[in-house]
Amino acid sequence: MTDRDYFKGKPRTDVNxxxxxxxxxxxxxxxxxxxxxxxxxxxxxxxxxxxxxHLDGLSERGACRLCMVEVxxxxxxxxxxxxxxxxxxxxxxxxxxxxxxxKKILELLFSERNHVCSVCVSNGHCxxxxxxxxxxxxxxxxxxxxxxxxxxxxxxxxxxxxxxxxLCLRCIRVCDEVEGAHTWDVMGRGxxxxxxxxxxxxxxxxxxxxxxxxxxxxxxxxxxxEKGKSVSEMSxxxxxxxxxxxxxRESRK
Amino acid sequence: xxxxxxDLQGIARIEEDRQEGFRHRIHVCVAAGCLSCQSGLIKDTLxxxxxxxGWENWCNVKGVxxxxxxxxxxxxxxxxDGTYYQGVQVSDVSDVLDSLGGEPLSxxxxxxxLPFFQRQKKIVLENxxxxxxxxxxxxxxxxxxxxxxxxxxxxxPGEVIDEVSAGGLRGRGGAGFPTGLKWTTVxxxxxxxxxxxxxxxxxxxxxxxxxxxxESDPHRVIEGMAIAGYAVGAAHGFxxxxxxxxxxxxxxxxxxxxxxxxxxLGNNIFNTKFSFKVEVRLGAGAFVCGEExxxxxxxxxRLGRPRPRPPYPAEFGLWGYPTLINNVETLANIPSIIRxxxxxxxxxxxxxxxxxxxxxxxxxxxxxxxxxxxxxxxLRDIVxxxxxxxxxxxxxxxxxxxxxxxxxxxxxxxxxxxxxxSLAEIGSIMGxxxxxxxxxxSCMVDVAKFFMEFCMSESCGKCVPCRVGTTQIYNLLCxxxxxxxxxNDPARLEDLCDVVKRTSLCGLGQxxxxxxxxxxxxxxxxxxxxxxxxxxxxxxxxxxxVGEV
Numbered sequence: 001m002t003d004r005d006y007f008k009g010k011p012r013t014d015v016n017x018x019x020x021x022x023x024x025x026x027x028x029x030x031x032x033x034x035x036x037x038x039x040x041x042x043x044x045x046x047x048x049x050x051x052x053x054h055l056d057g058l059s060e061r062g063a064c065r066l067c068m069v070e071v072x073x074x075x076x077x078x079x080x081x082x083x084x085x086x087x088x089x090x091x092x093x094x095x096x097x098x099x100x101x102x103k104k105i106l107e108l109l110f111s112e113r114n115h116v117c118s119v120c121v122s123n124g125h126c127x128x129x130x131x132x133x134x135x136x137x138x139x140x141x142x143x144x145x146x147x148x149x150x151x152x153x154x155x156x157x158x159x160x161x162x163x164x165x166x167l168c169l170r171c172i173r174v175c176d177e178v179e180g181a182h183t184w185d186v187m188g189r190g191x192x193x194x195x196x197x198x199x200x201x202x203x204x205x206x207x208x209x210x211x212x213x214x215x216x217x218x219x220x221x222x223x224x225x226e227k228g229k230s231v232s233e234m235s236x237x238x239x240x241x242x243x244x245x246x247x248x249r250e251s252r253k
Numbered sequence: 254x255x256x257x258x259x260d261l262q263g264i265a266r267i268e269e270d271r272q273e274g275f276r277h278r279i280h281v282c283v284a285a286g287c288l289s290c291q292s293g294l295i296k297d298t299l300x301x302x303x304x305x306x307g308w309e310n311w312c313n314v315k316g317v318x319x320x321x322x323x324x325x326x327x328x329x330x331x332x333x334d335g336t337y338y339q340g341v342q343v344s345d346v347s348d349v350l351d352s353l354g355g356e357p358l359s360x361x362x363x364x365x366x367l368p369f370f371q372r373q374k375k376i377v378l379e380n381x382x383x384x385x386x387x388x389x390x391x392x393x394x395x396x397x398x399x400x401x402x403x404x405x406x407x408x409x410p411g412e413v414i415d416e417v418s419a420g421g422l423r424g425r426g427g428a429g430f431p432t433g434l435k436w437t438t439v440x441x442x443x444x445x446x447x448x449x450x451x452x453x454x455x456x457x458x459x460x461x462x463x464x465x466x467x468e469s470d471p472h473r474v475i476e477g478m479a480i481a482g483y484a485v486g487a488a489h490g491f492x493x494x495x496x497x498x499x500x501x502x503x504x505x506x507x508x509x510x511x512x513x514x515x516x517x518l519g520n521n522i523f524n525t526k527f528s529f530k531v532e533v534r535l536g537a538g539a540f541v542c543g544e545e546x547x548x549x550x551x552x553x554x555r556l557g558r559p560r561p562r563p564p565y566p567a568e569f570g571l572w573g574y575p576t577l578i579n580n581v582e583t584l585a586n587i588p589s590i591i592r593x594x595x596x597x598x599x600x601x602x603x604x605x606x607x608x609x610x611x612x613x614x615x616x617x618x619x620x621x622x623x624x625x626x627x628x629x630x631x632l633r634d635i636v637x638x639x640x641x642x643x644x645x646x647x648x649x650x651x652x653x654x655x656x657x658x659x660x661x662x663x664x665x666x667x668x669x670x671x672x673x674x675s676l677a678e679i680g681s682i683m684g685x686x687x688x689x690x691x692x693x694x695s696c697m698v699d700v701a702k703f704f705m706e707f708c709m710s711e712s713c714g715k716c717v718p719c720r721v722g723t724t725q726i727y728n729l730l731c732x733x734x735x736x737x738x739x740x741n742d743p744a745r746l747e748d749l750c751d752v753v754k755r756t757s758l759c760g761l762g763q764x765x766x767x768x769x770x771x772x773x774x775x776x777x778x779x780x781x782x783x784x785x786x787x788x789x790x791x792x793x794x795x796x797x798x799v800g801e802v
Contacts, residue, residue: 062560062758065758079758105718108752112721145728186556189711189714190720
C-alpha cells in the first residue's frame with residue numbers, strides 16, 4: 001500500500017477509535033494502551049500498588065485482593081491487576097479505607113498458616129514480610145489458625161513447606177506457562193487448599209518435574225526453598241522471567 | 254424428520270383424544286420427594302390393580318411431576334375430578350379405585366389444603382403434576398414447542414428478544430439481571446460460534462425448584478433453551494446439572510432424546526436453517542460452580558473456580574466464545590412469554606419484578622413443598638395461607654431467603670411484598686427461591702453458623718478474603734454459640750463480614766456474610782444473650798457446655 005492509497009479507500013469505521021486512552025491515577029494524568037491493566041500503567045508511572053499473586057511474566061489471577069483500588073463514582077473496589085482503564089477514569093490507589101482493607105487481608109494471610117519469620121529460610125527476602133512492613137501492619141487482629149501442614153523434602157534439591165504457603169499459585173503458573181511441565185497443581189477447597197506435585201505424589205518421585213527450580217524462585221515466601229539454605233539464606237532470583245517472556249514474545253512475531 | 258405446525262397440532266390432538274378416552278386419570282407424583290416415600294410402588298400397584306380389574310380402557314394411571322405439597326407425600330390426583338389424595342399407602346390402592354366416580358375418600362382427601370392449591374399462579378409449573386415428564390407427546394399436547402415454532406418460523410431473533418424484554422423477565426438465579434438485556438448482549442457479540450448454557454447447578458440448602466422443574470417438565474427447559482439459541486444465534490446448548498440430581502438428569506436425557514427424535518432439536522428445526530443441539534454436563538458437587546465463570550471452567554473440564562469479571566461470559570464465555578447463561582426457571586418462563594406475549598407476562602407481578610416466582614417452601618411450616626406465586630405476594634400470604642402456618646402453633650420467628658447468600662427476614666417484614674428490590678433493601682436477596690421458615694425453636698446464631706459453615710466448606714479457596722475470612726467468621730460464631738465469646742466479638746464479626754463482602758472475588762464470597770449480617774441486624778439481642786448471659790433463648794446452642802467438659 002503506497003501513501004496515496006490511504007486517501008482512496010473509505011475511512012476506517014470498523015474499529016473502536018479509542019486505542020490509546022488517557023485517565024488519572026491519584027490525580028496524575030497517564031496514558032495507556034486499552035489492553036494494559038491499571039496495575040501495569042501505575043507501575044510504568046512509578047505509582048506503588050501492593051501485590052502478592054501478581055508477577056510480571058505470569059498470567060493474572062486477581063486472587064490476593066491486595067491491589068484493590070478505588071474508582072471515582074463507584075463504591076466498589078477494583079483489583080488493579082485485572083481491571084482495564086477507561087477513558088477519563090479516575091483511579092485512587094491510596095486512601096485510609098484502601099489501606100485498612102489491604103492490612104486486613106494481609107492479617108488474614110498471616111493468620112491462616114504459620115508465618116513465624118524468625119525461623120524461616122526466607123526471612124529478610126520475603127514478599128509477605130515486606131508487604132507487612134510497607135503497609136504498616138503492626139499486629140494481627142484475627143485468631144491464628146495454625147493448621148498442621150506437612151513438609152515435603154523428598155526432592156533432591158528443593159523442599160516445600162506448606163506451612164509457609166500463601167496459595168498465590170505462582171509455582172503452578174510458572175511451571176505450566178513458562179516451563180511447560182505442569183507438575184504443580186492445587187487440590188482441595190477453601191481453607192483446605194494445598195499445592196501438590198503430580199497427583200499429590202512426593203515431589204521427589206515426580207516424573208514430570210524437570211528440576212528447573214523456577215517455582216522455587218517465583219515463590220514469594222519461604223514455602224519453596226533450595227535445600228541446604230538455613231534461616232534467612234534463601235533469597236530468590238526472578239530476573240529470568242521478564243527475560244523469558246520478552247524472548248518468547250519476540251519469537252512469536 | 255422435520256415437523257410442520259400441522260404435525261405438531263396432530264400430535265397434540267391425538268394426545269388429547271387419548272386422554273379424553275379415559276374416564277378416570279390417576280396421576281401419581283413420581284418426583285424425587287414422593288418417590289422417596291414409595292410413590293413408585295404405589296404407581297405399580299395401581300397399574301396392576303387396574304389391569305387385574307380389567308379397567309385399562311377407561312382408567313389410566315401415570316406418573317407425573319411434582320404436585321407441590323411435598324410434605325404430604327406420596328400424593329396422587331384424580332383427573333378430571335380434581336381430587337387430591339395425600340399420604341397414600343400401598344394398602345389404600347383398592348379403596349382409591351373403588352371410590353372412583355363416587356365420593357372422594359375422606360381419610361386421604363387434601364381438600365383442607367385448598368389455599369395451597371388455589372392461591373398459587375402457575376406459569377413455570379403449569380404442566381407440573383399434569384403431564385408425564387417422560388412422554389414428549391403430553392408436552393406437545395399442552396401446546397409445547399408451539400412457542401419454538403412461532404419463534405423460528407414467524408419471528409426474527411430481534412423480535413424474540415423484544416418480546417422477552419417487553420415481558421420484563423429478570424434472571425431467576427438470584428441476581429435478577431434483566432433477561433432481555435442479557436440476550437441482547439450475546440446477540441450483539443461478534444458473529445460466529447456462540448453457546449447457550451442452562452444453569453441447573455442448584456446448590457442452596459433447602460432449595461429444590463430447579464430440580465422439580467427438570468423432573469416434572471424437562472421439555473419446557475429444552476424449548477426455552479432452543480428459543481434462546483435462536484434469539485442469540487447459538488447452535489449449541491449445555492445443561493449444567495448437578496450429579497446429585499440423578500432423576501432430573503435421567504428425565505432430561507430422555508427428553509433430549511425424544512426432542513431429537515421429533516425434530517424439535519437437531520438440524521433444520523421446523524424446516525428452517527436454525528439448528529440446535531443440547532448436551533448434558535454433570536457437576537461434581539461444588540456449590541461455587543453455580544457461579545457463571547466457575548461453571549464455564551467446569552464445563553470446559555478445568556478446575557471449577559471463578560475468574561474475575563469483566564470480561565463477562567456474554568463476551569468471553571465457553572472456550573472464549575460469547576455465551577448466554579440462564580437459570581432453569583428463567584428458561585422455563587420463555588415458552589409462555591413467546592406463546593402468550595410479553596405484555597401478558599408484564600401484567601403479572603409487581604412494578605419492578607414481573608411474572609411469578611417458584612419458591613421451595615421448607616422448614617417449620619405445615620405445607621412444605623413447591624409453590625409458584627406472582628411477584629409482590631407478601632411473606633404472610635406465603636407462610637400462613639399457602640404454607641398453612643407454623644406447626645404446633647409455635648411463634649413465627651424469621652424466614653430465610655436466598656440460601657447462603659441471603660438473609661433472615663424478621664416478623665416485622667411479614668407484610669412486605671416480595672420482589673428483588675424489597676428483599677435487597679432489608680438485607681436479604683431473592684436468590685434462586687429457597688425459603689426456610691423458622692419458629693421460636695430456631696437459634697439465629699446457630700442459623701448463621703450453619704450457613705457460614707456451608708460457605709466456608711464451599712469456598713473454592715482462590716481469593717484470600719473468602720478462603721480465610723469465612724473460616725474466621727465461622728470460628729467466631731462457634732465461640733459465640735459455645736459461650737466463650739468476648740463482648741466485642743459482634744464488632745469483630747461485623748468488621749470481618751465487611752472485608753469479605755467488599756473484597757472477595759466472586760459472588761459466593763461477596764454474599765457469604767449476608768446471613769450473619771442480617772441476623773446481627775435483626776436479632777442482635779440474641780447474640781448479646783449468648784455472649785453476656787451465656788444462654789441460648791431457643792435452647793439450641795450448648796452455651797457453656799464446651800468449657801466445662
